[in-house]
Amino acid sequence: MTTLSLSELVFLLFESDSTPLHVSGLMMLRPPEDLPDFGSRLHRQLVRCGPVVAPFDQVIHFTPSSLPRWQAADEVDLSYHVRLAKLPRPGDGDQLMELVARIHSYRLDRSRPLWELWVIDGLESGEIALVMKFHHALTDGLRAASLVRDSFDLTERLGYLVPFWQLGSRIDEEQPDLSQWLQTLTPAFWAKQARIGLDSLKLLCLATTDRLCLTHSGIRLPFTAPRTPFNHISPERAKQVTLAKLPASRLNRLALHTGGRFDDVVLTLCDMALHRYLRVHNWGDSDPLVAMVPLHSADSDERLHMISVGLVELGRPGLTPMQRLKAIGRTNRRIREQTRRTSARAYNRYSSVVNALSLVAARYDSQQWLPPAANMLITEVDASDHPLSLRGARMTASYPLSLLMPGQTLNMTLLRYDGMLHFGLVCCRHSLPGFESFDRYLEEGLEELESSVFSHISSSLSPAN
16 A cells, blocks of 8 residues: 555645545547447447556545555446446537536545546537546646547557556555665755755745845745635535637747747736636726746656646736736746756745645635635646547547636636647636636637737837838
């Protein structure tokens, strides 16, 4: 048995019925025309695909004398974990979104391995939808996207189904031996911990001096985000799913012409659409929004889903799209420079403390007297540059659906697949009415950003009068 890591334990401790902490993914498949009843056939084949390997055969074992541990389940009932749903006529997109939102809303059963796969048939388009659902203690969105890619590639190469639950993962990796435990008793170990703690304290000092406008490091002090509807928690927390997709080439072109990065353009586009939503619904937007953005560290030895999360101040209201892009690019560049000057462990520890404080504050409803730590979580994931297929059915789209952090009512997760940037937007429908129109705000925002950038370039190239 393997003891749960601290990050895995946190995801379990802070989970509740109103705040389930799992990630999902929606994939659209277009079956070949000569394969009728493809969804039912696929479901029957998947249910027969044993055995199930770790970590997908693992359950959490609680004991009063020790920390919770992962252990192999006595049996994994694939007929429970792999489910078939058929939409009633007409099987349109609204019905699909309603079902996906319901699937994404309920908690996974902790007495079983913490994952599910849904095959959804009955769409009027003739497509098949797959919904994969994993607890965040089991895996994260980055690992889930990798599992999907490997599963589809192996299935096509070998000619038979290789589902993700037959692909090994991290939980049963080697455990620390006695020599590693003895290292914690040496002065060198504690000296290293002291250095990491000191570096983390320096980050807090930088965030404080930034708040006082004495420095410009880009490190944001937590609990200074504006109060917005993205933090107004409804007791019901009924989820709504909204999807959008844009050509990644258009965002790459903007990054190329402005000398910025792809993620700068993405954050700018999201920021523009969010401010448009606030204006349409007559909500004041006098302060810049603050987004939680994952920062990946190459030398971190934590499990994959224990990554640092930075607080990124987005653009101030009233900026032109070009000004907004430059401001967000400067902030991101300063954060990257600061993280390069700080050890990955120190930034990870600082991030962990900030996240823990945010979770505790949200859990005890501190927003009555304390500003939010951040307004929303924005995550970007890479999936595959080439189109994927499963048993002859081409995957036409892949949308990531992530969790709503305690204290937040919006999560924006983006995934690049086959030349398109897919947006999976999860929100509380009672806190954010009308959010189903957000895809239009993204499209309009991209057109406005392109117009602003290329107008700026044209004016800078034109000869002076």
